[in-house]
Amino acid sequence: MKYEDIPLINNEAIHNFELTVDGVRSFIDYKKRGEIIYLIHTEVPEEMEGKGIAAALVEKTFAYLEQHNLKMVPLCTYIQTYLKRHPEWNKLRAVFD
Template structure:
């Protein structure tokens, strides 16, 4: 994927994770409640679709949740599918 130097960042003020690649911003919105981070929406601009940006974004978001000692719940279909494909994050799910 292009933009290997891009990094997932946690924008706590806006309750989302962000990944900027080639001037395009992918987002993963969440709600935090009682130690549970619920991912509600993932958005990838058309220019980034098919390039693995959303997977990279969610991977970084899940690593952040783990580092913060949070559990994860997904109502976003992309995150649900990602968690099914990546059992290494099963310790985070409720």
């Protein structure tokens, strides 16, 4: 994965997981309910598209969720597509009975 040296920021005030590359901020918008994170929208500015930033952002977010024993509901279509390519992360999906 590229960008491993760039830290993921959990900006709880505005409910964003953020990655800043070359001074440009990309983010995943989320809502937290208890131990479940609803991943709503991934956004990478147009000038940064095609550089693997969205994938790095998702990967870092998943690692963060795993480290903090959180589960996720992937509402974002990019994240849903990412999970199809990387099914090992489905272990983080929240299960509702």
